Amino acid sequence: MENKDIQDLLDLASELRWEVGENFHDTLVEGIYADAAHIAQKTEIKIGEPNPYNFERKLDQVLTSKKYGFPIMILILSIILWLTIQGANYPSGLLASFFLEFLHPILKTGASQVGLPWWLDGFLIDGVYLALGWVISVMLPPMAIFFPMFTLLEDFGYLPRVAFNLDSLFKKSGAHGKQALTMSMGWGCNAAGVVATRIIDSPRERLIAIITNNFSLCNGRWPTQILIATIFIGALVPDSFSTILASIAVINIALLGIGFTFLSSWMLSKTLLKGEVSTFALELPPYRPPNLWTTLYTSLIDRTLIVLWRAMVFAAPAGAIIWLISNIYVDNLSLANITIDWMDGFGLFFGLNGVILLAYVVAIPANEIVIPTILMLTVAHLNLMGAGDGVMFELESTTETAALLHAGGWTLLTGINLMLFSLLHNPCSTTIYTIYQETKSWKWTAFASIMPVILGFLVTFLVTQIWQLFH
Amino acid sequence: MTELESCDSCALNNSAQLLKLGINVENADYVIALAGNPNTGKSTVFNALTGLKQHTGNWPGKTVTRAEGGYRFKDHKMKLIDLPGTYSLLSTSQDEEIARNFILFGKPDVTIIIVDAARIERNLNLVLQILEITDRAVLCLNLMDEALRHHIDIDERTLGKELGIPVVKCSAIKKQGISELISTVHQVAMRQIICKPYRIKGLSKPAQKMVDKLDKKIRKNYPGLPNSRWIAMRLLDADADIIKALKNGDFINH
Amino acid sequence: MTLHLNLEKLFASLPTLFNKGYVFLFFTALLIVFFILKKYQYLLRSLLPFKYIEKSITEDLLKQLYHITSGQKITDFRMLSRALKIPERKILKVFESMTQNGLIYISDGHITLTKTGKNYALSIIRIHRLWEKYLSEKTGFDKSLWHDLAEAKEHQLSKEETEALYEELGRPRFDPHGDPIPTALGEMISEMGTSIVGIPKGTVAKIIHIEDEPKSIYRKIIKEKLHVGAHVKILTSDDHHIIFESEGHSIQLSTIVASNIQVVLLNSQEAYEEGKVRLSSLIEGEHATILGISSECRGANRRRLLDLGFIKGTLLTIEYMGPNQNPRAYRLRNTLIALRNDQADFILIEKTQYDRTRIL
């Protein structure tokens, strides 16, 4: 094909385009729809009375009403979280005692019988193996409860209604209503949430959705929230209320995340990303009875295991690194201890401590390993260890964990700030990579990675300052 | 159900593996694309055919990337592509562009168009656009259970005759109609069924005249191009992607 | 190790340093600096070294001169200085080099564009209008921003980029305000209507042009959601005000604002639609037929609405209003679609009496 021929063709096209006028697109779509209506009329058979969708309409009118719309959303979220916290407790303990109490000593004995050198044994079994065991016992149960419930809601058709309800808030913050959908995907995994932003057609709003997705607590962070809330906030009240209070605390963190999503969307659309008007056109699908067994099967076998696999892939090297820095000594102090002391002053300034900060550096690959890292570093720091340093220490009951953390100088303030910092810190490495893949811009990737950390320090700083006013 | 079962035993699902191969389709005998409006059950059909676990969900926009899987039927290896849902081929958001580009330039051997049986009029908007492009397609009337629950049935014979392509009723989630879909797709791929796709008629007279004029010119330049009329329509609409494709020669060896 | 000790001391002393009050003082100061910078943004331009801004000043001056010489022939430095927000002495300097480059010549006290200068000016206007067209078709920027964005862009695009843009947009003839876009050869179609002020009562007409400067007036016009292509019907007018109807809304504008709207009388094929209102005025329990999408709604937005089935002749009803009455959910062709009100404003309907089931 000659270039000239193509140019001729394009010239003819523009000539004709001027003749048909600006509205050819409308004409085309109207023409297609006219045909479609004609065919539909010929082939659609109405059986008896047409179904007026009365049930769905009634349900929608409640779920999206001024009075009940928002309370129902919060209620549903609360129930899911409460069930997750309550339900995960027991199986978590079981798994932990199996992997860490039962299997771990056996492996150790086995290793010494085979005659592994101490460093290889420590590195593999105390480092890598314990990290894996911890991740499985802490993450598997909550995910196995959280994901199926969430998927059931998703299959029922509730998510688009959430987007519909929240849109007015998103509009006020200059963002797209479909961001509610990507936000809820982020509650599973931020990387998935970032990819899901493709449903947003305007680049500006898509960027906002990508940058703010990190404010959705991902499944790597739910366990942290739950554990710390149970230890520091649940413990404030008698046992019978502690699950409820802990759930309320976690819900508040999740809601705070939503609040930050709005706030930072608003600030972005007023400053760096100002300009384009946002739009929202979303089809609301009919409610569909969820297929219980398929859902359970898919979210257990597929979703949970895949996420877990990812966590383990990252937990193993992290466990190894922790073991290493706890066992390399400079001036009679382990590398871990030096760093912790060095970071401590800085950490206290934000109501955190050196252990937490170092844990967040180690846990950049995956949020899932923050808590085990913290525990292990605390142990190493306090020199409580009998055996080789650098074990991802697992304490079977929350009471023991609490005792350890208190011994490490933790207060209610540290707990609260850790929960806040867990919400507001850099995305994990997978998410950062995904952000780069989706935006193809180092600038925005860097921004999306650093902005939450700054926000996290700002918030914990303010909380600490205000706390100190009253104490 | 016989074919499906017999193939279950001959390891129909074993070949299924989620691989991002780009447009690399060398080892499959036929490439089958799944297209349709958002939330009509494309991924559900995909899962039923390949045994894979593509995520599904009751909201439009669940699938945003292309997924590939395979199945074997009567000694032919089929490669199935699950695409994001799209309301039309007239270009819009990024997920929709993936679907549109594959249908336009990926040159699938057969396109399965998944249609929500209860919302056939809106769905036909896309169907008619796809039929302008390809002459090998199968219409899958999915969500039949839901349509019937809402007192809507479809006369699939008339529909098939009107559109000039085979129509199969399905309820993918209950695996109903899947085996018939598989064998119909196979017949279309093997050219045992020849489609005579519907062509858009509803344009206004002056617009029709312009399209014909441009169409004639395109066919003179590219003899044998099956979808010249669609290209003419898109050129009149100043579709930047089509202009670019034309310049790059993407249409020549169609 | 000394480093580590010192740092620790420093961090320990920080909390006392940042005692309550200081934190808030710091943030307030930050806020104030931010607003000052924002307000005097344009001043930053004249702070740049001259050679970086000479091109854009030249081009701005050419445009001004083009518009002035096609009206009255007065070129007043002070006025130019104010309009372009550039000190007079810089204008003088640019004029000097423009004379040298043969873009302008001076005759009996007037500055006039040469042929080259005129073509240059037209090429800048071409980029400006093409970019506004681009913004309206391919992006979602608010129209109150188009002008400023195009103002910046017109100095940046090369000739090749401009032509590529022209092709990409399908060789448009008019910008979104209804102004003609000069061709690459510097020709410009002139199709001018009359100002809406002074049109007799009862006349029906179509808006063909809305002047986007001065901004204060333009803002008032777009606030009423008036747009090129909208039909208007004059209800009353006197020396100070004009009241007219458009898309089911009655609009009152002062004469000075209204005089920036140009209209032509409807031709024989176009009928003024009486019952035409915006979809956003539909309330629960009402039904309607779509008459079309306003020509105001362009680009991806318009295509999206069309794809979803908001087509002339479609029956629809409002299913529910949502917690904040915005967005609202509409049912058409048995599908349920949520739309924000400002999008529903673009969809023109006629309220009708239908049985709900006909829409299902």
Ligand SMILES: Nc1nc2c(ncn2[C@@H]2O[C@H](COP(=O)(O)OP(=O)(O)OP(=O)(O)O)[C@@H](O)[C@H]2O)c(=O)[nH]1
């Ligand atoms: N009742 C019923 N539900 C179905 C059927 N097929 C699919 N679904 C449900 O419809 C919803 C949408 O299915 P998907 O397969 O995710 O749809 P999709 O076309 O891939 O959607 P996108 O990826 O968003 O374009 C899911 O909740 C499915 O469970 C069916 O035949 N009957």
Ligand SMILES: [Mg+2]
């Ligand atoms: Mg899908």
